[in-house]
Amino acid sequence: MKPIHLRLLGMALIIAGSSLFGLGTRKTISLHVNGQVRMLTTSAFTVGELLRAAGVTLTPGDQIVPAVNQWLKDGEIIKVSHPTQVLVTSDGTSRHLQTLERLPANLLAQAGVRLFPGDQVLDNGLPTAVDAPLPRAVIHSLQVRRAVQIALHSDGQQQTFLVTATTLGEALAEEGIEIHASDHINPTLETPLNGAAGKTVLVTLQRSQPVSIHFQGGQVSIRTAATTVGETLADAGLSLQGLDYSQPAASEPLPADGQIRLVRVQERVSLEQEPKPFETQMQPAPDVELDQRTVLQAGEFGLTARSVRIRYEDGKEVSRQVEDEWTVREPKTRILGYGTKIVVRTINTPDGPIKYWRAVQMYATSYSPCRIFKDRCDSYTASGATLKKGIVAMTGTWYRYSGGDQVYVPGYGVGTVADTGGGIPGRYWLDLGYSEQDYVSWHQNVTVYFLAPVPSNIMWVLP
Numbered sequence: 001m002k003p004i005h006l007r008l009l010g011m012a013l014i015i016a017g018s019s020l021f022g023l024g025t026r027k028t029i030s031l032h033v034n035g036q037v038r039m040l041t042t043s044a045f046t047v048g049e050l051l052r053a054a055g056v057t058l059t060p061g062d063q064i065v066p067a068v069n070q071w072l073k074d075g076e077i078i079k080v081s082h083p084t085q086v087l088v089t090s091d092g093t094s095r096h097l098q099t100l101e102r103l104p105a106n107l108l109a110q111a112g113v114r115l116f117p118g119d120q121v122l123d124n125g126l127p128t129a130v131d132a133p134l135p136r137a138v139i140h141s142l143q144v145r146r147a148v149q150i151a152l153h154s155d156g157q158q159q160t161f162l163v164t165a166t167t168l169g170e171a172l173a174e175e176g177i178e179i180h181a182s183d184h185i186n187p188t189l190e191t192p193l194n195g196a197a198g199k200t201v202l203v204t205l206q207r208s209q210p211v212s213i214h215f216q217g218g219q220v221s222i223r224t225a226a227t228t229v230g231e232t233l234a235d236a237g238l239s240l241q242g243l244d245y246s247q248p249a250a251s252e253p254l255p256a257d258g259q260i261r262l263v264r265v266q267e268r269v270s271l272e273q274e275p276k277p278f279e280t281q282m283q284p285a286p287d288v289e290l291d292q293r294t295v296l297q298a299g300e301f302g303l304t305a306r307s308v309r310i311r312y313e314d315g316k317e318v319s320r321q322v323e324d325e326w327t328v329r330e331p332k333t334r335i336l337g338y339g340t341k342i343v344v345r346t347i348n349t350p351d352g353p354i355k356y357w358r359a360v361q362m363y364a365t366s367y368s369p370c371r372i373f374k375d376r377c378d379s380y381t382a383s384g385a386t387l388k389k390g391i392v393a394m395t396g397t398w399y400r401y402s403g404g405d406q407v408y409v410p411g412y413g414v415g416t417v418a419d420t421g422g423g424i425p426g427r428y429w430l431d432l433g434y435s436e437q438d439y440v441s442w443h444q445n446v447t448v449y450f451l452a453p454v455p456s457n458i459m460w461v462l463p
Contacts, residue, residue: 026041027043027072027074028075029050029075029076030075030076030077031050031078032078032079033056034081034136038054045071046070047067047072047078049072051080056080059082061083062080062081063079063083064078066078084102084139084140085097085098086099086107086140086142088107088111088144089141090111091113091146095111095112102134102136103131103132103133103134104121104128104129104134105130107142108121108130108142108144113144115130117147117162119144119145119146120144121144121145122143123141124140124141145164146164148163148171149162149201150163150171150200151200151202152172152203154204154206155207161175168185168187168188168189168190169190172189179205180208181223182222182225183205183207183225184206184208185206186203187201206225208223209223209225209254209258211224211232211258212258213233213238213260214260214262215238215262215263215314224236227253227254228253228254229254229260230250232254232260233250233262240262242265243266243267244265246262247263263313264313264315265312265313267310268309268312269307269308270307270308271306272305272306272307273304274303274306275303276302276304276327276330276331278299278334280334281335283336283338285337285338285339286340286341288337288338288339289339289341289342290339290343290458290460291358292338293339295335297332301331302327302330303327303328303329306324306326309321338461342357342454342458343357349410350410354408354449354451356451357451357454358450359449360447360450360462361428361445362427362429363427363430363446364409364412364430364442364443364444364448365443366431366432366433366441366442367387367421368387368434368435368436381418381433382399383418383419385418385419387433387434388433388435389433389434389435390416390433391415392430392431392433393417393421393430394417394421394429395422397459397463398417398459399419401458402450402459403417403418404416405417405450405455407449409432409449411446412432412442430446
């Protein structure tokens with residue numbers, strides 16, 4: 001080879017070596033290790049040299065892209081993925097995986113675990129979606145919580161749902177089903193659901209309802225799952241005692257409006273005494289003057305006793321019932337003697353002396369033929385005599401005894417009882433007769449003297 005050719009070849013080699021050296025010292029690399037990115041400037045020639053220089057330790061199972069023996073180029077992206085330790089627990093068994101897979105669905109498939117509708121997957125104790133990649137970590141613990149079917153019977157209805165909770169209480173809470181302390185639920189809220197996968201757990205819930213109990217002095221509001229009024233009262237510590245009753249009755253179901261009235265009842269037996277009145281009898285007293293009375297035998301009250309059952313509701317008396325009654329002492333009859341002794345007396349009057357056997361205070365009015373009726377005049381009397389002065393009228397009872405007798409009325413004179421009048425009950429009444437020509441108005445109390453001789457038909461007791 002000619003010397004000039006040798007010189008040219010040497011220069012080319014020098015230029016090529018310089019280029020290679022430049023390539024080795026001017027590369028900028030993007031290194032991704034388990035998703036963490038570092039930007040590196042390196043003079044390494046291969047991927048392996050770069051990883052050693054960057055302090056990345058490789059272990060069996062690591063994934064390196066591109067391969068460790070690949071030449072580096074400026075701007076290269078190096079990805080290193082270390083395998084993750086995954087513990088898969090399901091149905092009481094566990095399996096360890098060392099894998100680059102991060103999708104839970106694929107990890108479970110690798111572990112031979114099959115998911116069913118409603119199952120829940122936990123990653124390190126927290127729920128995770130099976131179709132979302134797991135965050136990069138050294139170790140993951142995947143747990144499959146099998147779904148349990150709950151059949152809930154409540155208020156005549158049934159609902160079925162899948163849960164992955166560990167207890168029945170947690171399951172109901174997850175479904176937004178509120179349970180009150182007074183609700184009746186079977187089985188209990190603490191019942192574990194572990195081991196019930198693939199089974200249906202039957203749950204019966206008897207809902208409590210708000211109830212207001214009204215009683216003397218206040219009211220109590222509670223929630224109860226009792227089915228009758230009596231059970232509800234017992235739940236509230238207000239059970240019926242003795243004669244107490246409730247509205248509605250204790251045996252009846254709870255009212256729709258939740259309102260119950262409790263009535264406290266007490267009864268007591270009282271002994272009562274009551275005077276028993278005596279009767280009054282009258283009999284003639286020959287030694288007593290006419291129209292006078294005397295007590296021949298004093299009357300005495302008897303005594304009646306009775307036992308009375310008194311019922312109180314909420315402190316108020318509502319009824320009394322006589323259970324027994326008897327006479328402690330019989331009354332003693334009072335006997336009055338009415339006088340039958342007639343004494344004829346004489347009195348001087350403006351019309352001369354008169355003899356009389358009876359004197360009675362009476363209320364006197366006057367009447368005449370045209371003052372008896374409003375629309376006509378009539379002088380007819382009960383005895384048939386013509387109405388005029390000298391004719392007097394008494395009530396029917398008096399007329400039966402004194403009809404035809406003569407009386408003297410001061411200011412009027414002598415009159416014959418020959419007519420009947422009305423009078424006013426409770427008063428001794430006398431009507432003084434007049435003709436229209438000599439009529440005088442009377443409205444006053446007078447002393448009426450019954451003139452001798454003494455008649456055979458005597459009214460001993462004035463009505």
